[in-house]
Structure formats: structure tokens, C-alpha cells
Amino acid sequence: MAYRSGVNLQEVEPQAELYVPEPARIVKVEPQTAKEKLFEVELTSGRALGHGPGQFVQVFVPGIGEAPISLCSYRPGCSSFQLCVRNVGTVTAALHGLRPGALIGLRGPLGKGFAMDEIKGHDLLIVGGGIGLVPLRGVVQAILAERDQYGRVIILAGFKSPEEILFRSELEQWEQREDIEFAITIDRPHPGWGGHVGVITTLFPELRLDAPNTRALVVGPPIMYRFVITECRLKGLADESIILSLERRMRCGVGKCGHCQINNKYCCLDGPVFKYSELKFMWEAI
């Protein structure tokens, strides 16, 4: 492709295709809470996205803009995938206004997700706070697809209140499984809630872990990280065994613009999933 001046666009921007969204269709929309909706999406080409747990896509709403959203399902062989979106601003509100059949654009899958091959064979402590459970749901689905490849699977989920609980029916299924140890908590007492009350770290004292063999996968609001990391270290987990997914404001999503830079790392390209050992000397990371 050439500009009128005769300049070859491929030479100017050899990776221009990185910025071109691929058409996708919303197949299903399911309200989750007052703020979050679950979208089932497929590429109009029928191509499977081929993502791994923890990766994300840049979602483009025509005429509005783009936002990075985690891929929250892991169903190899299925052409559609799911995105759970909290309505917080311009792009996410526009997405919430769309119905099945609507066309959007997608770039991705982007970023480095959870290295499932590295955590195979280990006990897993999965800690999800609020919307942090979104990328972890894909991880749990991947684990359950090959359950015998992992040791103990402990899932701790924390929400502010019962109204904010995501993926309710799936969490109930996890709770009933004998091959998962599952605990859920809400931050403050709530009428009608008979379960555990307290922030997610209040679930730690009961935990008995085989620390050298345990990998912790932690995603949640920024405030949660420091406290959960402290608890994991008190349980004896090594810094390289604590794995986190970070959220940063992004633009390009492909390591070009610098918007998501944390010290010498690009959250979009080197992450969003990092080992704590990679981040612990970067005061601005967590």
C-alpha cells in the first residue's frame, strides 16, 4: 500500500497491522451485577482467538474508542470467548449499551498470560479480589480441563458485598467440587449473608500450604496486592512463586507508546502477568 507521495506504508510502519482491529460480533450479553456484564464474542472470520489464560484484547467500539479487557474464558476448540466488563467510563459504557449481533473490533490476544506449563505439577493458591477474578476464571477453566496435571487447587475469592459476586453459578460449582478447596468472603457483614466476613487476607490463617511446592496466582485491586503478598511470604512462598496480573492505563497494547511502562517493563508486552520477584524492586509497580 502506498501513500500519494509514493512512500510505502509498509516501510514507514512495518507493523501497522498491529493497530488494525479485527471485526467481531457480540453473540450473547449476560448481566452479572449492577456494574458488570458478561459478553460472549466471536470473530466474524470464524477464526479461533487462540489465547492463553491471563491474556487480554483491545476492544474497539466504533466511533468511541478502545479499552483493554481480559479474556475470561478458556475453551479450546470453541470459536467464541467471553469478556466480563465493568462499566466505568466511555468505552465500557458504550459496550454495555450493545446487544447481541452488534459489531465491535478486537486486537489480540495480547500480552503475556499465566505460564500454565510452569505451574503444572504444583499446588496452586488462586486469590481473586473483585473484578480480579475475571482473568483467573480462565485460569481455573484451563486447570479443570486438565485437572490431573496439577496438585491441590485452592481458590480464595473476595468481594465487597454479596451483590458484587461475579460468576455466581460457576463459583457454586467450584465450591461443590471435591478436587477444589474453595472459600469466599465479603468485606463487611451484610443482611442474609451467612458466610465468611472480612477482607481476603482473613482467609489466610486457616491455610496449610506445602510452600516450596505452591504457586500463588493473585489478581485484584492494587490495595490488595501488598497485603496478599505479605501473607503469601509469611506462609513461606518464594517471591518467584507469587504471580500477579497488573492493570495499567494502556493505549497501543503492543509495547510501542510507553503508556503502560513500569520502570523498564511494558505492562502490555512483558505482562500483564509478572512474577513478584520481577517487580519487587520497582516501587511504582505495586
Ligand SMILES: Cc1cc2nc3c(=O)[nH]c(=O)nc-3n(C[C@H](O)[C@H](O)[C@H](O)COP(=O)(O)OP(=O)(O)OC[C@H]3O[C@@H](n4cnc5c(N)ncnc54)[C@H](O)[C@@H]3O)c2cc1C
Ligand atoms: C490488561 C488489562 C486487563 C483488563 N481487564 C479488564 C476486564 O476484564 N474487565 C474490565 O471491566 N476492565 C478491565 N480492565 C480495565 C479497563 O481496561 C478499564 O476499565 C477501561 O479501559 C476503562 O475505559 P473507559 O473508556 O470505559 O473508561 P474511561 O472513560 O477511560 O475512564 C473512566 C474512569 O476510570 C479511570 N480509568 C480508566 N482506565 C483505568 C485504568 N486502567 N487504571 C486506573 N484507572 C482507570 C479513568 O481515570 C476514569 O476515572 C483491564 C485493564 C487492563 C490494563
Ligand code: FES
Ligand atoms: S500500552 Fe503502549 S506500550 Fe503498553
